Amino acid sequence: MSSTVVSDFSSIPVISYPTSFEDHEKFIIALQNALISTGFFYLSDAPVPPSTISTLVSYIPKLFALPQTEKDKFAMINSPHFLGYTKLGTEFTKGKVDWREQVDIATPMKSRWNGEEEERWMNVWGPSQVRSFFLGGCYIRRNDAPRKYPDESVLPGFRDAIINYQSEVTKLGNRLIKYISEALGLGPDGLAKFYDVQEKMQHRGKIVSYPVPETGDGERGQGVGPHFDAGFLTILLQASPHPGLQVQNLSGEWIDASPIPGTFVVNFGRALEFATQGIVRATSHRVLSPPATAEWRKIGPRYSVPFFHNIDMCVRMGDKEKWRLEFPEHILRLRDARGKLGNTDSINYGEFLTEPSGKVQLFGRIKSHPDVGERHYPELFNQFFPNGLPK
Numbered sequence: 088m089s090s091t092v093v094s095d096f097s098s099i100p101v102i103s104y105p106t107s108f109e110d111h112e113k114f115i116i117a118l119q120n121a122l123i124s125t126g127f128f129y130l131s132d133a134p135v136p137p138s139t140i141s142t143l144v145s146y147i148p149k150l151f152a153l154p155q156t157e158k159d160k161f162a163m164i165n166s167p168h169f170l171g172y173t174k175l176g177t178e179f180t181k182g183k184v185d186w187r188e189q190v191d192i193a194t195p196m197k198s199r200w201n202g203e204e205e206e207r208w209m210n211v212w213g214p215s216q217v218r219s220f221f222l223g224g225c226y227i228r229r230n231d232a233p234r235k236y237p238d239e240s241v242l243p244g245f246r247d248a249i250i251n252y253q254s255e256v257t258k259l260g261n262r263l264i265k266y267i268s269e270a271l272g273l274g275p276d277g278l279a280k281f282y283d284v285q286e287k288m289q290h291r292g293k294i295v296s297y298p299v300p301e302t303g304d305g306e307r308g309q310g311v312g313p314h315f316d317a318g319f320l321t322i323l324l325q326a327s328p329h330p331g332l333q334v335q336n337l338s339g340e341w342i343d344a345s346p347i348p349g350t351f352v353v354n355f356g357r358a359l360e361f362a363t364q365g366i367v368r369a370t371s372h373r374v375l376s377p378p379a380t381a382e383w384r385k386i387g388p389r390y391s392v393p394f395f396h397n398i399d400m401c402v403r404m405g406d407k408e409k410w411r412l413e414f415p416e417h418i419l420r421l422r423d424a425r426g427k428l429g430n431t432d433s434i435n436y437g438e439f440l441t442e443p444s445g446k447v448q449l450f451g452r453i454k455s456h457p458d459v460g461e462r463h464y465p466e467l468f469n470q471f472f473p474n475g476l477p478k
């Protein structure tokens with residue numbers, strides 16, 4: 088059996104996670120098609136306990152309903168690792184403001200920066216403001232840990248909900264990477280070198296609220312502008328029934344990726360596209376704000392939880408001896424049958440050949456969160472924003 092790739096698409100496939108040996112081959116073929124043709128798919132029957140998901144989802148409205156003073160206590164501006172709370176109106180994509188409020192979270196990691204100025208980019212990743220420890224393969228909360236926010240008394244149980252969710256989607260991501268590797272003809276461990284140094288890798292996520300604009304007459308603004316994701320793959324939970332997510336095909340049309348209950352949306356990032364010499368498609372996507380109408384104001388914000396499964400921050404794909412992958416002929420033929428990746432509205436994260444992956448991430452973070460960049464990485468900030476903070 089082999090895949091039928093297409094150079095363009097008008098819908099996004101739904102693929103069921105394999106639960107038996109017989110399902111396995113079907114799954115690999117469907118995944119191969121998604122990797123090469125669409126860059127996006129819905130994953131149903133994923134092995135993540137429904138209670139882990141529903142517990143996290145139940146906290147989201149409560150998190151954003153906290154008083155502004157509480158949310159500001161864990162503001163991202165205080166984190167050189169770009170973790171914590173971002174208030175409305177301070178995030179940008181392609182220079183235009185994104186209308187969303189969010190809390191950036193991450194799997195546990197110590198900063199790897201040793202104080203050398205030219206290696207400051209390594210500080211892009213470090214401890215989350217939602218505190219957790221990773222010891223001996225399991226997450227442990229320590230009573231003597233420095234106090235982090237939101238405090239347990241403010242949102243009891245929230246940290247555990249996050250830690251459980253991150254732990255489950257990390258496991259899912261690890262399994263998917265092996266399947267992806269198989270679908271690309273590399274065997275289950277063919278991509279392992281990109282992620283086997285745990286200390287240099289941090290998976291990141293965010294809990295996002297897209298409010299309904301307070302004024303306006305039915306129009307739909309920019310929730311988040313057109314972009315590619317950076318890492319190997321993104322596992323997205325659409326945590327409310329709102330439409331808004333759209334995916335761009337090669338003709339430039341925006342295809343709706345509205346929520347399907349019981350599924351995650353999975354998409355592939357630029358790191359995987361570069362690592363696979365363009366076999367895998369990183370697909371341009373965006374989110375529209377809910378329509379600015381009285382009806383939607385009654386329903387309230389759209390919520391989502393994207394989780395970005397990353398690679399070792401020191402990988403520089405241009406170092407071909409170390410990082411180049413050799414693909415079987417039949418996979419290269421599928422890429423050629425699909426054709427070249429065309430122009431889209433997204434252009435970000437194009438530096439994976441020349442820069443270490445952590446630095447590429449830092450460039451993106453500074454462009455999205457210029458106020459945080461200005462405070463913690465002033466030199467790079469000045470390069471990207473010679474006229475100061477965007478308005």
Ligand SMILES: O=C(O)CCC(=O)C(=O)O
Pocket residue numbers: 295311316323325332372373374391392393
């Ligand atoms: O909120 C969503 O559905 C997607 C968000 C997204 O694409 C991102 O944050 O990278």
Ligand SMILES: [Fe+2]
Pocket residue numbers: 314315316372393
């Ligand atoms: Fe994205």
